[in-house]
Amino acid sequence: MRLRYSSMVFGVAVCLATLVLLYQVLSLPGETISPGEQKEILSLESRLHRLESNIQSNQHTISEIKALVKQLSKTNARANSILGTQFGARPNKFSRNGIGSVGLEGSQGQAGRGGVSGLRHINNLTHASVMADDCVFSVTAPPPADVQMEKVYELLKFDNPDGGAWKQGWDIEYSPVQWTPERKLRVFVMPHSHNDPGWIKTLDQYYHDQTRHILDHMVEKLPLDERRKFIWAEISYLSMWWDKQPETVREKVRRLVERGQLEIVTGGWVMSDEANTHYFAMLEQMMEGHEWLKLNVGVKPNNGWANDPFGLSPTLAYLLKRMGLENMVIQRAHYSIKKHLAKERSLEFRWRQDWDPGTTTEILAQLMPFYSYDVPHTCGPDPKVCCQFDFGRLPGSGITCPWRVPPQPINEHNVHSRAMLLLDQYRRKAQLFRTNTLLVPLGDDFRYARAEEWDQQFTNYQRLFDYFNSHSDLHVEAQFGTLADYFRALREEAEGGTGGTEEQPFFPSLSGDFFTYADRDDHYWSGYYTSRPFYKSMDRLLEGYLRGAEVIFSLALASQNAPGNSPPAGMAEPLMARLVAARRNLALFQHHDGITGTGKDHVVTDYALRLVRSVDDCQHIIQQSAHYLLSIDQRAYKGSPETVYYELGEKFTEHTQPPSRMVLGLQEGVVVTAVVYNSIPHRRVQLLTVRTSSPYVQIAGPKDIPIPCQIDPVLLKWGEAASTMYDVTFLVDIPGLSLASYNIHAMNPDKLKKDLVTYGQVLVSGHNTPSFPSVFTVEELKGDEPILLEGGQLTATFGSHGLLQSVVSQGRQMNVKLEFIKYGVKKHRETSGAYLFLPDKEAEVVPGSGDGMIVVKGPLRSSLTTQHKYVLHSVYLANSPGVDGLSLEVHNVVDVTPERNIELGMRLSSDVDNGGTFYTDLNGFQIIKRVRHDKLPLQGNYYPVASQAFIQDQQSRLSLLSAQPVGGSSLKAGQLEVMMDRRLSQDDNRGLGQGVLDNVPTPNVFRVLLEPRLFPKESSAGQGMPPAFPSLLSHATSHSLLYPLYLLLPTDKTGAVQPHWNITGELPCDVHLVTLRTMLQFPHSTIPLAKETPSTSQSSIHSPSPLNSLILHRLGFDCAFKSPGLSCSTNGGKVRLSDLFPSVFGERVHQMSLSMLYEGVDMTKSYTLSLQPMEVYALQLSRS
Template sequence: MMRLRASSVVFGGAVSLATLVLLYQVLSLPPDNHQQPPGDYKDLASLEARLRRLETDIQTNQHTISEIKSLVRQLARSSSRANSLLGPQYGIVAANRFIRNGLTGVNDAVAAVAAPGSPNKSATMAVAPMAVRYNLTQAAVMPDDCIFAQTAAPPADVQLDKVYAMLKFDNPDGGAWKQGWEIEYDAAQWSSSKKLRVFVVPHSHNDPGWVKTFDQYYTDQTHHILDNMVQKLPMDPRRKFIWAEISFFSLWWDQQSENVREAVRRLVDRGQLEMVTGGWVMNDEANTHYFAMLVQMMEGHEWLKLNLGVKPNNGWAIDPFGMTSTMAYLLKRMGLENMVVQRVHYAVKKYLAREKCLEFRWRQVWDSGSSTEMLCHMMPFYSYDVPHTCGPDPKICCQFDFRRLPGSGVTCPWHLPPQTISDHNLAARSLLLLDQYRKKSQLFRTNVVLVPLGDDFRFVRPEEWDDQFNNYQRLFDYLNTNDDLHVEAQFGTLADYFRAVHEESESLSGGAGSGGEDDIFPSLTGDFFTYADRDDHYWSGYYTTRPFHKTLTRVLEGYLRGAEVLYTAMVATQSTMGTTGSSDGTMVEVAEALMAMLVSSRRSLALFQHHDGITGTAKDHVVVDYANKLVRSITDCQLVIQQAAHYLLAIDQHNYRGKTDTLYYQLGEKYTQHNQLPSKMVLVLQPGTSAQLVIYNPDAHRRPQLLTVRVSSPYVEVIDRKDQTVPCQVDPVFVQSSEASNDMFDVTFLVDLPSLSLTTYTIKIVDPEKVNQQFVSYGKVVSRGMVAPSVPAVFTAIEETNGQSFTLHNDHLQARFGSNGLMQSLTAQGRTLDLNLEFVKYGVKNHRETAGAYLFLPDKEATPLPVGQPAVLTVLGPLLSTVTTHLKNIIHTVTVKSSPGVDGMGVEINNLVNIKLERNYEFAMRLNTDIKNGDVFYTDLNGFQVNKRTRYDKLPIQANYYPIPSLAYIQDDDTRLSLLSAQPLGGSSLASGQLEVMLDRRLMQDDNRGLGQGILDNVLTSSTFRVLLEPRITVKEREDGKLLKNSSLPSLLSLSALNTLLYPEYTLLPTTKVEGARSWWEVGGALPCDVHLVHLRTMVDPPRARVGQLVAHPPAHLSSLTLHRLGFDCYFQSPGLTCSTTAGKVRLSQVFPTMFGEQVQQMSLSMLYEGVDMTKSYTLSLQPMELYTFRLSHT
């Protein structure tokens, strides 16, 4: 104890001395001019961060030192259990190196940056006496956190951007292999000691919705396939089969007897049946967000673990229309070792085949080592069907698809049908097939050949099982017994194939002690967009097709994530308190009922990530089925949120009695129809009454921002939970362009929301004469191109007829508009950018095969939408101002918010699009600027990372279109312009300075890719964007200047702003059922700026019986927590953020001080593999770009 005290004295003295030195250095710095040179900026940020850390250390050092011995002992014990699949990036440092993430108030500038002067204020903005003042905060960034962005990863052997630059994309006729060449081989390359090993892998690709609904497919086809599988595979141990879609498998499993289930387990144990990938679906890879990808993968993996005890090892993605490197990363971190892909541009396939690079180690472009590398096999030919898998000649391979035997009703397009294998044709047919196997092997670096045997919904009939397996077994027996052929052919699974590949690659490289696969298979970086299957048929249309439903899935993602976090907080709080609520078990029933809703919502979201779901490429009635599931799940998640919020705000949680059929709060928006936008709920209050709103912040960061609530009276007062009056702005609600409602009004006010919190604000309805003008402002309405609209008397409305441009601005930015209501320029952080916004339209090629659900085939360059002098409605106020322009097919609104948060750092755009009266019409929004980006632009991959794109004149417009799941930007040496998107769409930069995004498309015809219809079910669709203008802190040449041209990362500001779009705050309006609630609840801590809480998810236990009924999804006393450390570019400031970075150091005990037990276990990403044991007090060291999952105990 004396030693501890002495250490504390020494430590305290050292801290005091260091603090004095740092203060001297701070005082010696030059004056702050709001835009420091990079060196000084980094020094200042460093000093600020270090001062704050020292203050924290002074407060906490005794606690920290007292923990060191026990924590070190625990760390030593747990580190030995780390699973190798987690990789070296899963680091933990000793607890005494913890750096607290200290936050400051809105008026405490983190980086000593005061609010800048307002640029070129427009006279029209001086509309109200209410004054709003605040200081602008900035994120405090540690210098070490900039190293990642300044360090170039070593180049891979194959860099796809360089491959694209090199290829001619000329598509010559290759003969039998139309998109390749005539393959030749020397039969002498094989011998008795070097045989060709062939693995024929039977499979059936089952789409969970496409031309039929999920349930229709199951009833008509899928359940027959699985029934037959259980009967046919045990007949011969040499028979094999793989299965991917757990959504179908779980439905079938629920209907089986225990005897059948045991038979399936035996097939798995014997290696005859392999579950590949293990996701709920085979997800699309262009439009999906990585959050939803994780949801669908975790749902499948959790089911497999609970029911089969299976951990998938091999990925199988044969039908998504283009491939993302994000999927390779996720699979790698989930513990899978290999993967197979199919749909890749035919020219890229040909190049990789020429170079024998069709099997490669897929590495993330930002990986400085090799920990993210995943062995990937790319199928070389046109399709995954049988004609295109045995070898390069489809007319020969089709003859070995025994589902097409004469009389079967299915034929070969080449008019050469298969023949039943008999003694008289066995030798000839075997040699004909072997020739294809040998030719295919010439495209790979090993003597192991993968031959998928299947197609969509194959093996439905028992006869097909017999025809395929019996005929192939005769061929295999002949090939294997003729030693002079030097071949071993057999049925196999992916596990069998990759096991042989690894064995041979190890042998070829000289054994286990050598470089192994690194010497055999090349490394590769990049993604495989945009996909073309032939000619100029680029599959870039589906990036946008049915945008209403693409938006709907993002809405559900936000609600599901928010519901999961709040539900977990509820059940963890109950466990921590040592109670499940009332003594009669009411809360157990509530928890089980809410968990059932969460599981159903997980599965609805997961189902829609299917590559014919979110893509918009299903038939109309299937889309309706998907949409109904999404809407129902949104409603369920809203119910979970309000139920959990009611419990967490309860004054007496020990004796709390909840009822799932009671509506305590109404969420601020309501979804009722599968094809309609949500209605905004109105808080109806009588004069002299008030209501306590609850604002839920699902983000693990504090959010100061504006919030808008719709109320029934314009005479209001807003009060925060500390009983302080909050300034607010009241605006009219327009029911049509010329008329505002008399009983609906939008009230906007500034909220300050702690991380992961529920915060109350009170809205009072007051007498008109008692409205406090110092705290309440009423929007001023200005019309252009139309008469002044009819508005309630509390507002003023004027008609502006001068035809001049006008501006909207706050203290940080200014947007200038033409008299037509479209933006002309944008000023932010001292930089002014010419920015002319326009809308453009594309037609379609007048060819036999033209644009449809999948294909974007424009007839020519886009033509601008005629604008003229449209009706323009402007609402001006001190907190926010909007410009709404009414054009043909679109209502376009731009909002500028006066907020200290990230919502005030850019302009918000909302487009209401309806093109249902058009024909073959593709509609886009285009930003034209003076940024000199040349032919380079950037788009995100699945919201997880950003990829560099290059526009090529050698490629058509549709080939230069890429998916924009959430973010795109253009930049030059001085400036970056980012477009943040709340929904996935397609887009491009088709000229220097341009950035465009497709908003909707209506196609009158099928594009001959199997759907059999056009896209004619367009509905009124809302799309929301934020536009950020960010000047670089410096243009000075640096050692890393070359890196800035070759790779790119988003700014902290854009990442934070994007999260507010994808995971917004939720407003809970109280009903009469709310009594005795607390004014706030919060988890207790926040994460560093660059660490995102991806999800906090309660796990499920196996089904169990309770009180005579089966509980299908009982909640476990365990949760999974996934964190993402974001990579960001330090060369842009971070205004509006109230957090700091900590070099990736996170202590869970600071984030969850009272929730969860002390023991924590590191896990693989989908919770299949266990890693390091630790406690909440350990300091985690998270590496940039990496995802981490931890298992938390509720007790």
């Protein structure tokens, strides 16, 4: 088909008219363009771009559509054949409701990387090229949810009146006549056992003492009566138990699952924390659990269960939805919020993402209404009554009721009175919900470990159920049930005559999160955002290494399968064993008593040893894979899986100390080739530092072309500089997903080229300053004048105590004052501990130290280091054309060990006029708006900061990006503060039974980013405001902290290798490669979970399958800021895998749910995927 000539003329005329109009609008002075006009401009540019594209591509349109329709017909037929009724009955799993919308374009040519730029740049930096279409998402307000948590916070008083039996609620009343034979109360009592993989005991101790007995009894007791039900969540424990069971017992478990007596809920390796965790690790631990279930039990979880995490994040709700789960139950939210939602009968809601332009991210959720998930707080509002129906507390059991009224065994003499007492609680609880379908959890921590408890609970409750069900005049049906049973009945009622055709009009939608959690009074659980920060930092370090190992191992395996290559014998399995062990150790630490820092000291040590071992394993995988990829002839490769060909640039020697930088030993006249690994699919231009034993070196890049370097002294600690170690810094340019080599020449000092080698100029002040090697010129700082440090794109001014005073960035000057602060603790019975933050008053500023300063200046980087009380503080400025040249890097080594009951933070005070509004991230995945409320105590205004926080006004945004999770807030206009460590002498009465006194000197790494706005921001007072997003520069800066370049130093085993390797393809600026994960081969083998390492375990052999999971995230970003330092572009979310992986992986690609359980669209590598902003996608690749 062709366009008629008249239509073509008309199209050109419209195009010209639009161009004239657009020119007139853009000719207006920049200062006068309002946000609304800016939005109109973006819309006009978008329509113009589409019109031009339509005209240019018209000749090919029909043929492409025909090809696409033909392919989609095949796709649907195949999906139906694989999934059967799943595909038809549950389209949500494969539409945007399920695994995200992936548009397919049948064109086989090159995907566009450019486009109409919506930005104008005035400096000589490289900038990202941003399509105007890609800016529309961030300025478009999504439809508001029925319940917006931000509005709820504005509404509530956050008082705490005594509600009677339900202390945090009210006296619930009901009328017995509201239930009829047609409208019965349906009660599902759900037995469960909450098994923490580490808390008071370690994982192994809990398993041997309690968990294995629970699972043994489960297999024995459930088959005795098909009416019995049970749920299980923690796959880490289930896998440990499973490995020790004969096949007959395993088959019993499978039958229990098939019959619906046992439900696996959520299916993660652990029940993860939701505040400190990064979404990469949340996804990893879920994938590990779901993969294990798929290979061993053959089940796909459908319901989420989060009864214990200390606050809830919509990020996990999103991930569960995109994994194919349909429902979830949550528990720990602020008691005032519970009360409010209960009064509105909105405890069951459709949890939606803030940024969702529709309803595709919604997942049906229930927030449990009462104080806890134990039996006294689940049957109804009166815990004194409910505790009498916890038959695990019968006299002689060793557990009692605090209200001193014990349970009674049910018999024919008391069944009526006991049943009516319990039914009263059920009826009262039912008043808080919109349906007559009621969930009553029956369990607690490590319950059902005794065979007697199984008998006591099931036998006594069955007698009560039999009484209820045999007395029709009570209008109640009661039974044991799982979450699947409950939500099935709930949806049936909601979708019936009373609830419309589906749950959407029946249950309200809700957006926002449930932080910060308070369980009573002013007891806000904002302390654990920072507790044990050393291990939180270690977590992020392992995440980076694990992701890097996943990617390069997958690429190495794919390269082995390239035409003409064959996999080296015996290489893959040992490395896969290390990889799976690292996955599981990282997954274990995501537990809500792991990364939170809320375990006993010896439990923390157990976690730390696992993390250190896994960092070492990941480093080993990286260097092994790199050596294979760099080998001159991969077909003849004869490597050994245990050989160390490269040492990575850092190494742990103790689990209580930061990793030590590796020192490259040099001999004059010898050239050492270091390899740099870039694990992200974007080009990186940045400074890199190598630590050497000699100060007489020159650096050569590709083709051995010399490049400038700067040599600086190494400060071991305050007052001591190294005499035989030097930091050599130079600029590298590394393509995405590549290995590149740089030659380090050890030189005779007389032969150094002075124009290529510069020694940092050292300036010192104060006392106790170290002596430096003679190659450095050392001068005294003069007087109390401000100190000025300059990078290529930044200028920073520091005061007399060496603390930041002001910053000039991208032409914008701002006062930014950095200071250290400390909090004390309340002197009451309830005080700060591992969980709670209960400060005695506002923070005190820690006085500046008189110990002096050390300033190092040079052409590539400059730094200032000063010793303050509790903190060795350093700031670095990079003269780099890349992302690292656009922010200040702050290093704080915090040591609070000499003190007791102290919480130490860092505060930035600036000119930003943010009022009471600030922004924090949720799990590194999304940004959420926070409002400081005077009606909340200070600790209630503290929120988790997983990777960044920022404040902004009409002109600027000030961001603090963090390499580790922390707690933070903006307690006054212009301020941002984060907590860095806390040392507390006492327990806070939340079950841990100890304070936090195992502190060690802890590194905290941040980047301070100041960004001027291209156009003013709309006032936040208006309705329907779009959510906030980081800039592209902020995303890239965060990735540089979390996923740095990795340095590989050769050993005597390295041998002859190629100078570089890369896959040649890259992704658009706004598409992040979350992971490229090698899947396990069936059947599943044992991986060690105890103390043994994979290299010594006899049962650790694993075979990687030929399949890989590729996870992509299209980032949401704010176009109101420039994107300097980047050399990529955006293109409407278009990705063609044949461009990214032209020479590796097979042609067939399957779209999958995020944990790879459900299969969606079948396609080829050459198709163009259209990724939607903020969505995460899973694609299954084959190596052949």
